[in-house]
Amino acid sequence: MKYSIVYVVTAILALSVGCKARKVTQPIVNNSNEIIPAKEVGALGAVTVLVGGDKVDYKTVRAADGKVWLQQNLGALRSAANIADKNAYGYYIQWGRGLDGHETADSKIEMAVASPNNPRGLSKTEKNPFYTSEKNTGFWWKGGDQYDTWEANEQAKINEINGCDPCRQLFGREWRIPTIQEWKVVLAAEKVTSLLTAYSSNLKLVAAGMRNANNGKVGNQTGMLRIWSSSAAATGNAYLINLTNKGVEYPAFSRGGGLSVRCIRNK
16 A cells, blocks of 8 residues: 555544434544645545544545545545445435534434525534435425535534535545536546446445435445535536446436535645
């Protein structure tokens, strides 16, 4: 393995770990010792965070686009060891939401919508549910448009048009969710065209499936790879990467689905 220098970020995050955790607290980030992976493609680094008092290690990698990415999904226990590694699935996040209690595969499901049905309707201090609806009109943030953003670095700063970016929330301002254009560039550079090439790439992408917006159930694991971008679309949709063995697409889907999230470093 080609580790350059370990990049250590210290954070304290009391959410999503253990069913007894009720309060949601903003991470305290200290990135004064940050050193990114070397310039050569495939060079590795690491991000270590404290989650509920436990150390969680994230690998980072210099991808073929020249940028630094997480080499595992947000919330994953590790970078994928094989193409169907369940420990590499990670969180299932609804578009525009931070780490607010809804992101784990077994979090509380609520057949309702937030009030109002946008980030402003989320609790900033308590755990929030995964919002579902049997009717398309009731999906999470259904009234959103293409000018919405997913950029706030903490829950306290969310509003009706801007959600909390879980990458910035956990790792600090130097990290964020990539745009759809950045995904197109890196997947082309990595020559990702199928689930097999997705896993064999420097990003070690795995088919974690998704959490259904209709009922909150997780499905299509091993057969579907869907990851959010930060790019909003009209009529309550947002752009994502949809990759199967038939190829890769970049459609706009409902924001209510719980999908994987990867993080990219700003520079």
